[in-house]
Amino acid sequence: MNRREILRYAALATGAAVSAPLASAFLTSCESDAAVATPEVVAAEPYSPTFFNQEQYDYITKFADTIIPRTDTPGASDVGVPETIDRMVGAVYSEEAQEETKAGLNKLMAKMDADNAASQGFKGLDEGAMLIYLQDQDLHYKNPETDWETLGEEEMTLRDTYFALKQATIAYYFGSEEVATNQLAYLPIPGEYIPCGDLEELTGGVAWAI
Numbered sequence: 001m002n003r004r005e006i007l008r009y010a011a012l013a014t015g016a017a018v019s020a021p022l023a024s025a026f027l028t029s030c031e032s033d034a035a036v037a038t039p040e041v042v043a044a045e046p047y048s049p050t051f052f053n054q055e056q057y058d059y060i061t062k063f064a065d066t067i068i069p070r071t072d073t074p075g076a077s078d079v080g081v082p083e084t085i086d087r088m089v090g091a092v093y094s095e096e097a098q099e100e101t102k103a104g105l106n107k108l109m110a111k112m113d114a115d116n117a118a119s120q121g122f123k124g125l126d127e128g129a130m131l132i133y134l135q136d137q138d139l140h141y142k143n144p145e146t147d148w149e150t151l152g153e154e155e156m157t158l159r160d161t162y163f164a165l166k167q168a169t170i171a172y173y174f175g176s177e178e179v180a181t182n183q184l185a186y187l188p189i190p191g192e193y194i195p196c197g198d199l200e201e202l203t204g205g206v207a208w209a210i
Contacts, residue, residue, distance in 0.1 A: 047083045051090025052102070059109050060085055062123055064169040066130045076169055079176040085168050104161030111158055137162060 049057040064076035064085075076082065089101055113121035116133065125133060141159045148156050173179055 047080075047086075049083075049086045051086050051098070052105070056102070056105055056109070057082060057086060058123065059105070059112070060165065062130065063134070063165055064173075066127070066134055067166055067169045068173050069127070069131075074178055076173055079173060079178045081169055081172045081176070084172040084176075085165075088168075088172075101161075101164070104157050105165070107154070108158055108161045108165070 048054075052060065061077060061082040064081045068076040068081070070078055089098060093101065109122070112133075116122050116125055116129075119125050119129070122130070122133070141162055148159060
């Protein structure tokens with residue numbers, strides 16, 4: 001599965017077009033020397049975010065781990081998804097996209113906390129309640145009967161930020177070396193991990209497992 005296919009999968013999984021900043025950053029990182037590659041595994045020492053503040057980063061982590069929890073396969077945090085989101089937004093996004101991302105995230109965090117005020121905010125929910133809440137948000141934002149433009153810019157920003165964060169979680173998870181080499185199509189040792197290879201060349205046209 002090359003990076004364009006991963007983006008297509010992220011769009012399919014969320015039912016929304018991939019955001020332009022994510023698509024650009026995800027594909028650009030495949031061709032640049034920027035030190036923003038997804039970590040193979042989470043480092044032993046706690047990661048200190050360099051773009052988002054700690055509170056924003058904690059919300060991203062909770063969100064990502066709810067979307068892709070640890071089961072018999074690694075979860076989002078296990079393969080460094082939150083770290084990669086922080087690095088990519090800070091190193092690859094345009095200044096305008098960075099500002100929009102932070103502003104949108106702050107609005108989404110405020111909404112998530114307001115919706116769950118009885119539990120002292122989103123982070124106060126247990127894992128099961130977090131999952132139920134995000135499933136409800138999925139249904140809300142995917143509602144085909146909703147005319148989003150009539151609801152105003154605020155609601156559209158919340159919807160776009162929600163899907164952008166979910167797509168980034170999916171894209172960086174499946175783009176990580178750990179998942180690509182151990183969970184998807186098998187590359188025999190000493191086969192090389194090639195995140196941007198052509199499907200015909202790598203597998204003879206056989207689709208990668210999902």
